[in-house]
Amino acid sequence: MSQVVTPTATVPGARTPRRDIGLKKRYAAERRFRAYGIAALSFGLIFLFVLLWSVVSKGYTAFQQTGVTLAVEFSEKIIDPQNQRASNPQVLLTANYPVLARNALANALGVAQNDRAKQKELGQMLSDGVRSQLRDMVVADPSIIGKTKTVTLLAAGDIDSAFKGQINLSVPQENRKVSDQQVGWMNKLAEAGALAKHFNTGIFFNGASSRPEAAGVGVALIGSFYMMLIVLVLSLPIGVAASIYLEEFAPKNRFTDLIEVNINNLAAVPSIVYGLLGLAVFINFMGLPRSASLVGGFVLTLMTLPTIIIATRAALKAVPPSIRAAALGLGASKMQTIFHHVLPLAMPGILTGTIIGLAHALGETAPLLLIGMVAFVANFPTTPMDPSTALPVQIYMWANEAERAFVERTSGAIIILLLFLIVMNVGAILLRRRFERRW
Amino acid sequence: MNMMTEAAVEKALDQRMNDLSYKMIGKDVSVYYGEKRALFDVNLNVRQNTVTALIGPSGCGKSTFLRTLNRMNDTIDNCRVTGRITLDGDDIYDPSIDVVELRARVGMVFQKPNPFPKSIYENISYGPRIHGLARSKADMDQIVEASLQRAGLWNEVKDRLQESGTGLSGGQQQRLCIARAIAVSPEVILMDEPCSALDPIATAKVEELIHELRSNYTIVIVTHSMQQAARVSQRTAMFHLGQLVEENDTDKMFTNPDDQRTQDYIMGRFG
Structure with a gap:
């Protein structure tokens, strides 16, 4: 037991083992990896530039x-x-x-x-x-x-x-x-x-028209606005409530595991399937009107919910447990701990997820085709129950027109849609900056 | 005959439970995490206005025991506690006891300073606010000042109460957490290795603070530092492998312990 074990490396006279074996190779691998990264990035940037250039130059x-x-x-x-x-x-x-x-x-x-x-x-x-x-x-x-x-x-x-x-x-x-x-x-x-x-100014305010010079995205803008409003009002509270329950209150068992797997799967379901669901449930079963932004909003809400739930759960998980322990240790109830401390800290993540979900919904076309929003709507919708179109659907319809003047309008509408998306994403970044706290 | 003895023991225990020099009494406390048993029938009493140090090697169950005292283990899903723990004679695991009220009476300071990412003022005022301890803004100001005074932090932060609590140094943050715990006027303060993330100077300040707090509060502290246990505590309990090895006056513990394992641990032979 009292024997001292001598490490072989320190035996006097033994040569120090070489430490530089493969060093050059390692550096080369690192350089290669960086080069791949830069190449991938440039590739992406080139495509982004080509896309923007083609849209803007045409539009x-x-x-x-x-x-x-x-x-x-x-x-x-x-x-x-x-x-x-x-x-x-x-x-x-x-x-x-x-x-x-x-x-x-x-x-x-x-x-x-x-x-x-x-x-x-x-x-x-x-x-x-x-x-x-x-x-x-x-x-x-x-x-x-x-x-x-x-x-x-x-x-x-x-x-x-x-x-x-x-x-x-x-x-x-x-x-x-x-x-x-x-x-x-x-x-x-x-x-x-x-x-x-x-x-x-007509391209912003006019409704649909078969004469390109008089056609505009006005009706589509109103329809998209109503749908975004409905998506926000419905999916944010439902999504956040569901995530808080799943993350903080629900027991961890097979059933909740199953729910989690299903939510993740729902996020990957093709959006046209949501359109079919909306057609069957909201229009055929519940008897809501076709082409209405109300139905569009419901369908997009279903589509956005998984995104918001996943983002919110990730944001809640990222709040350090020490904050929860601190609040609980002071005698705060679970509810108080969550609403006073955890939720405010998770807010940037939740808002970012929500805005990205909304932006996704704003650009969604496929489910709207199935609920009849591909329509020639010249009258401005006054309520979400009135027929209307949506921005991406308007782009789709104009892209099918033959006149030369519709080509530029298609690209013009894409520019308008991209501007809205950029505004929303910048908003997400600003909100995150504004609410982000150190702990 | 045997029955009689048991009854007598029970009676003696009951008397002890009502003895007010014991603030908290743990009787046959066992804790299970799922199938795994982390504590084995621990009998440990916490005396009023005394600092009790819990020592022992890592994973010996001292933090687990500490957390049973204000039911922080409730937050762990598969955790189960058996046995009896009383606070002033009332079983804290009794269904009639509200855990929120219990935690207001038995406060806690954690290993890593964990101030809320809010202002210093809000950090202190949060507890009193949720428990409705202050009637007015002036009341609250007074509670905040008194708590910071007692935690020895007032002079350092009085001019920047509205700044974030996370902007303080590590030692200041830990004293802020102690002030936050004091603000709800607890009777017992549990400290889970409060100095393990602090430098020696900040540690000295916190130890000094613990010393001062003893006159008003009952303190239970988990520590890895033998010297710290010797410096701040009057009673010391040694845990090993989920069992309470020995509980004694700190002086006796560090000079002439009853148990060989305590001797070995304090001498640094294991752990």
């Missing part, structure tokens, strides 16, 4: 819109030839307003009134939207009848595309949508300063 023109500024004569002869407007206000609604706009254009270009073919081509240069634009002006103020006013009218989608240089004018006239005559007029108007590009 930025959607935020500009060609308009024609003309002196429009609100001629009584055309609006109200029989002078009935005092007795029959309907007249003002059904008057032939496009003719007013066409005449104004003909005046500006010096086209004769009786040249029917040219008149027709002239009419095609203006959007059909001028009808409602001029009508709204007259209905708002009938006293302008008989006067001449300078109005900026929406150019037709094809003229808009041609003016932005998106239509190849070198191909034969028969193979494109704008005639040489129209191009000539367009250039003449542009030289005179009447035809110009303006900031396109």
Whole structure:
């Protein structure tokens, strides 16, 4: 027992063992690993850049819109030839307003009134939207009848595309949508300063339209807003309550293990399955209306819940047990410990998880297709029960349209969606910074 | 005959349980973690206004015993406690005893300083607030000041009560935790190796504090440092492998223990 064991390395005369075996190899491995990392990162960045560049370069023109500024004569002869407007206000609604706009254009270009073919081509240069634009002006103020006013009218989608240089004018006239005559007029108007590009507020506020120049994401924005509101209001309390119960109160047994496994699995279920579920439960069984953002919100809530529960449980787990022990040791009840100490510390994680879940829901398309939100909705929804669309669905629908002007609008809508996502993610980061505490 | 003896023993024990010089009495305390038994029939009494030190090698059950005294073991899922522990004669595991009230009477200071990541003021005021000890803001201010005074921290932090408690040094944090425990006016304070994460100077301050607190509180302290046990305690209990080896006056324990194992442990032969 009292024998002293001598370590062999310290035997006098023995050579110190080499310590540098494989050292070079180890460093080389480390350098290689770093190179792989940088390569992977650059690869990702390149793709991100290509994606953003392609979207922005295609889409930025959607935020500009060609308009024609003309002196429009609100001629009584055309609006109200029989002078009935005092007795029959309907007249003002059904008057032939496009003719007013066409005449104004003909005046500006010096086209004769009786040249029917040219008149027709002239009419095609203006959007059909001028009808409602001029009508709204007259209905708002009938006293302008008989006067001449300078109005900026929406150019037709094809003229808009041609003016932005998106239509190849070198191909034969028969193979494109704008005639040489129209191009000539367009250039003449542009030289005179009447035809110009303006900031396109319509893309934010207009509803669906088959005419690209009048189409906008307004209805989709409202639908997405309602859905996000519903998702937030439903999934945050339900998700947080479920996580707190599972993490802090529920006994750890086979049943809770099963629940945990299932929640993790639900997070990985393809979203279109949630759409089918929503269709079966909310529309077919509960009888809620189709295309309504209420149903969309419910479906997206189901989809977001697992994400929020997983994030919240991770955040709760990350709170050091010493904080719980401190509160319990002071005589705080379990409930007080959780709500006074654990939850505030888990808040940054919960909020980040929630916002990421929301952002995910905002960009979700597939489940909405199944509950009928792929629809042509021109009327603005006033309540979540009204038909509406959603931003990603609007993008999907525009991507299916043929006109050149819808291509830029598709990318424009993607830019709008990306902006919202960026705002939400920045919000998540700011919230996390704001609430993060040291312990 | 045998029955008589048992009855007599029981009676004697009951008398002892009502003896007020014993603040807490543990009788045949056993603790199980699932199948594993961590404590074997420990009989240990804690005297009023005395510092009782629990010593022993790692894993001997001293912290487990400490945690049974304010039922902190309740928070561990598969933990089971048998036997009887009384506080002023009342069984603390009796269903009629509220664990929240018990923990207000038997406070705890942990191994690692664990202030809440809130202001110093909020750290102290949290306990009194949840127990409704202060009627007004002035009351609360007074409790906070008195607790910090008693923990010897007031002069160091009085100008920065609104700063975070986690910004203090390790020793200050531990004294803040002691002040926090004092703020709810407990009768007993349990300390689980309160100095193991502190440097010698901070340790000296905490030891001095323990010494001062003795006049008002009953203190049970778990420590790995034999010197610390000798310095701060009047009674010492030695645990080994889940059993109470010996409990005695600290002076006797460190000079002439009754049990050979205590002797060996104190001399550093094992553990």
